[in-house]
Amino acid sequence: MSDIAQVTVAGVQFAPVVGDATESLARIDAGVREAVRRGAQIIVLPELANSGYMFAGVEELRAAAQPCDGAYVRYLIETASSLGIVIASGFAELDKVDDVYNSAVIVDRNGVRAVYRKAHLWNAEKTCGFRAGRGHPPVVDTEYGRLGLMICYDLEFPEWVRAAALDGAELVCAPVNWPLYPRPDGERPGEIIRVQADAAVNRMYIAAADRVGPERGQDWLGGTVIVDPDGYPVTSILLGSEHIAVATIDLAMARDKSISPQNNVHTDRRPELYGRKTWEFE
Amino acid sequence: MSDIAQVTVAGVQFAPVVGDATESLARIDAGVREAVRRGAQIIVLPELANSGYMFAGVEELRAAAQPCDGAYVRYLIETASSLGIVIASGFAELDKVDDVYNSAVIVDRNGVRAVYRKAHLWNAEKTCGFRAGRGHPPVVDTEYGRLGLMICYDLEFPEWVRAAALDGAELVCAPVNWPLYPRPDGERPGEIIRVQADAAVNRMYIAAADRVGPERGQDWLGGTVIVDPDGYPVTSILLGSEHIAVATIDLAMARDKSISPQNNVHTDRRPELYGRKTWEFE
Numbered sequence: 001m002s003d004i005a006q007v008t009v010a011g012v013q014f015a016p017v018v019g020d021a022t023e024s025l026a027r028i029d030a031g032v033r034e035a036v037r038r039g040a041q042i043i044v045l046p047e048l049a050n051s052g053y054m055f056a057g058v059e060e061l062r063a064a065a066q067p068c069d070g071a072y073v074r075y076l077i078e079t080a081s082s083l084g085i086v087i088a089s090g091f092a093e094l095d096k097v098d099d100v101y102n103s104a105v106i107v108d109r110n111g112v113r114a115v116y117r118k119a120h121l122w123n124a125e126k127t128c129g130f131r132a133g134r135g136h137p138p139v140v141d142t143e144y145g146r147l148g149l150m151i152c153y154d155l156e157f158p159e160w161v162r163a164a165a166l167d168g169a170e171l172v173c174a175p176v177n178w179p180l181y182p183r184p185d186g187e188r189p190g191e192i193i194r195v196q197a198d199a200a201v202n203r204m205y206i207a208a209a210d211r212v213g214p215e216r217g218q219d220w221l222g223g224t225v226i227v228d229p230d231g232y233p234v235t236s237i238l239l240g241s242e243h244i245a246v247a248t249i250d251l252a253m254a255r256d257k258s259i260s261p262q263n264n265v266h267t268d269r270r271p272e273l274y275g276r277k278t279w280e281f282e
Numbered sequence: 283m284s285d286i287a288q289v290t291v292a293g294v295q296f297a298p299v300v301g302d303a304t305e306s307l308a309r310i311d312a313g314v315r316e317a318v319r320r321g322a323q324i325i326v327l328p329e330l331a332n333s334g335y336m337f338a339g340v341e342e343l344r345a346a347a348q349p350c351d352g353a354y355v356r357y358l359i360e361t362a363s364s365l366g367i368v369i370a371s372g373f374a375e376l377d378k379v380d381d382v383y384n385s386a387v388i389v390d391r392n393g394v395r396a397v398y399r400k401a402h403l404w405n406a407e408k409t410c411g412f413r414a415g416r417g418h419p420p421v422v423d424t425e426y427g428r429l430g431l432m433i434c435y436d437l438e439f440p441e442w443v444r445a446a447a448l449d450g451a452e453l454v455c456a457p458v459n460w461p462l463y464p465r466p467d468g469e470r471p472g473e474i475i476r477v478q479a480d481a482a483v484n485r486m487y488i489a490a491a492d493r494v495g496p497e498r499g500q501d502w503l504g505g506t507v508i509v510d511p512d513g514y515p516v517t518s519i520l521l522g523s524e525h526i527a528v529a530t531i532d533l534a535m536a537r538d539k540s541i542s543p544q545n546n547v548h549t550d551r552r553p554e555l556y557g558r559k560t561w562e563f564e
Contacts, residue, residue, distance in 0.1 A: 119552050123542040132552075135561045156483050156547065158440030159556040183514065188470075190482050190513045197479030200472050201438050231472045232465065260405040265438065270401050270414075274441040275557075277418050 002170060004145040005252045009171065010040035011209035011235070011245045013224040018052025018215055021064065025050055025075065028089075031244060036083050038246045041144045044209040047090035047118075047152050047175040048102065054216040058129040065094035068115055073105055081109040086142045088209075090151060090175035092130075093117065099131045104151050104175050106140060114138035118151040119160065139167040145251045148172035148204075155191075155198055155208070165202035166266065170254040172198075174208040178221040180240075192223050192237065200231025203265050204254040212240055229253050284452060286427040287534050291453065292322035293491035293517070293527045295506040300334025300497055303346065307332055307357065310371075313526060318365050320528045323426045326491040329372035329400075329434050329457040330384065336498040340411040347376035350397055355387055363391040368424050370491075372433060372457035374412075375399065381413045386433050386457050388422060396420035400433040401442065421449040427533045430454035430486075437473075437480055437490070447484035448548065452536040454480075456490040460503035462522075474505050474519065482513025485547050486536040494522055511535050 012031035016024040028049055035043045047053070050072045051064040066072050072091050080087045086108045093103035093115070101117040102125055117133025118125075126132075137150040137160060148169030154160050155174055164172055178191045192208075199206045205228060212222040222240040225233050226247045235245035257264045294313035298306040310331055317325045329335070332354045333346040348354050354373050362369045368390045375385035375397070383399040384407055399415025400407075408414075419432045419442060430451030436442050437456055446454055460473045474490075481488045488509045495502040504522040507515050508529045517527035539546045 119555060120550055123544045126544050134555065136555065136559050138561070153545075153550075157551060158444070158479075158483060159551070159553075162440070163556065163559075183512075187514050190478070193475055193513060194479045194482060196472070197440075197476045200476060201440060230465075231475060232469050262405045262408050263435075268402055268435075269439060269441070271441075273401060273416065273418065274445065277445075278416060 002141055002146045002251065006248055006250055007041050007144045008039040008246065008248045009042045009044070009207050009226055010035035010038065011044045011207050011224040011226060013210055013212060013222055013245065014242050015212045016046065016049055016052040018054050019060065021050060024052065029079070032079060032087065035244050035246065036085060038244065039248070040085065040246055042086045042147070042171070042173070044173045044207045045087065045089035045175060046209050046211040047104070047177040048092055049089050049175065051092045052215055053177050054218050055128050061092060061129045062094070062100060065092040065100045067094050068105070068112060073107065073112060076105065076107045077111050080107045084109065086144050086147070088147070088149060088173035088175065100129050101133060102130045102151060104149055106142070106147055106149055106173065108142055113142060114140045114149050116149045116151065118154060120153045120157055122153040137164040139164055139169045146170045150174055152176040152178070155195055158198065158201070161198040161202065165204055169204055170251045171205040171207060171249070174206055176208050176210050178210050178223050180219040180221045189221055189223050189239070191221060192225050195225060196227050196231040199227040199229060201265060203229035203257045203259070205229060205249055212242055284423055284428045284533065288530055288532055289323050289426045290321040290528060290530045291324045291326070291489050291508055292317035292320065293326045293489050293506040293508060295492055295494060295504055295527065296524050297494045298328070298331055298334040300336050301342065303332060306334065311361070314361060314369065317526050317528065318367060320526065321530070322367065322528055324368045324429070324453070324455070326455045326489045327369065327371035327457060328491050328493040329386070329459040330374055331371045331457065333374045334497055335459045336500050337410050343374060343411045344376070344382060347374040347382045349376050350387070350394060355389065355394060358387065358389045359393050362389045366391065368426050368429070370429070370431060370455035370457065382411050383415060384412045384433060386431055388424070388429055388431055388455065390424055395424060396422045396431050398431045398433065400436060402435045402439055404435040419446040421446055421451045428452045432456055434458040434460070437477055440480065440483070443480040443484065447486055451486055452533045453487040453489060453531070456488055458490050458492050460492050460505050462501040462503045471503055471505050471521070473503060474507050477507060478509050478513040481509040481511060483547060485511040485539045485541070487511060487531055494524055
């Protein structure tokens with residue numbers, strides 16, 4: 001638990017350019033600097049922000065992958081240090097034994113504070129060369145609060161979100177790449193609905209930073225949003241448009257899990273019942 | 283898993299009258315018959331449908347509580363038998379050792395098919411005389427599909443919803459009494475948002491039947507909704523109004539958990555990671 005209260009958070013929604021790391025990095029840098037001009041202290045970038053997503057195959061992915069001490073993460077650390085901010089970003093990670101992960105980092109002036117490897121892989125990620133992560137979502141204390149970290153499809157597994165919440169995450173930083181799907185007229189995209197529920201049932205903030213496209217025939221939702229512990233968005237949702245969603249949030253709200261005089265979303269859990277089947281009537 | 287496909291489901295949203303069981307039952311009976319006229323084969327009634335919710339104290343609650351073979355459940359069985367339907371309803375249950383539970387039943391022509399005692403109690407339920415349930419949410423095969431059963435605040439615990447889903451629930455029947463809370467302009471109530479997420483992450487239907495009020499100073503949301511496995515409502519939401527929400531749904535949709543060529547919301551779970559903390563980096 002931190003004692004930080006008000007912090008300003010930004011999600012940078014932009015279009016990475018698959019196969020053009022230089023251009024992608026230029027767009028990231030422009031977005032980060034604009035977010036800082038708008039007061040951001042914590043900046044969340046999309047999943048695979050520096051590489052794009054629609055790899056032509058295993059070779060293109062491996063060529064784009066970098067180690068945790070590679071050029072992209074070094075850029076993030078230098079930028080976080082010089083601007084006095086915290087950055088969370090997705091990137092394709094090449095580990096020491098030559099495996100590739102769909103990873104994310106949290107960095108600050110002290111360097112890499114957390115690395116996370118996506119545990120729940122989406123569709124072609126399973127066949128284009130990514131290995132699935134095996135570690136829990138990290139939760140780390142920073143000068144701007146206690147931050148959790150997970151990636152895109154992970155958010156669809158309430159067990160995983162709960163794990164970060166029970167470890168005390170006040171704000172979950174979630175790099176995402178949400179593919180665009182049809183939905184009923186007038187409905188908010190389901191991906192955002194599920195982030196709202198994830199936040200509310202744990203009374204914590206979630207900042208999901210999405211990308212826009214199109215990219216090699218794939219369209220993206222562009223659903224960047226910051227959701228509060230009541231489960232409601234505190235930023236505008238500009239589907240499909242490049243933009244930076246910025247909100248000043250009160251982390252103290254995420255440390256109070258009570259929702260009525262006699263209810264608390266975490267202590268009301270019945271973990272003794274969840275693990276095994278106990279029938280009241282047999 | 284059933285092989286039932288299309289079934290018609292109704293959620294009856296009405297105002298029980300606390301302290302007047304005769305009037306409450308008359309309203310239930312009118313609602314059930316109107317739902318059947320509109321084609322309903324499965325009817326979901328609210329939490330504590332026959333008693334109302336705002337008990338003045340322990341005595342009033344105990345006076346309203348009935349055993350599982352009491353008059354109210356007998357009425358439900360007779361009605362289900364004569365009309366050829368399945369009914370799920372909340373009621374205050376008095377058990378054989380004189381404990382009182384916030385319970386729900388599923389009944390059909392064969393009698394009581396499932397009894398469930400609310401495991402996650404809301405606010406004054408903890409002090410007005412209810413004991414918390416200790417059994418898993420039941421999942422039972424009926425002639426209209428495989429049905430799960432849980433009550434109101436239970437829906438805020440994704441672990442509990444998951445338990446019913448992993449047991450094969452195609453439709454979760456959820457009697458609820460959602461108190462009315464303020465929310466940001468233009469936002470759908472969080473209770474409905476969370477039902478949408480519960481349904482989508484498990485690809486099953488959920489029918490939540492809510493009440494309207496007011497009752498002894500408490501206002502109610504009146505948020506009855508049936509949500510499909512994509513997580514979108516398939517009924518109109520008429521907040522605060524007496525009405526019957528009816529939809530014909532395709533249970534086959536709830537038996538297919540796949541969401542991409544390589545993804546399945548249940549088999550993509552990583553239960554080996556959920557139970558213990560494994561850090562990728564130590």
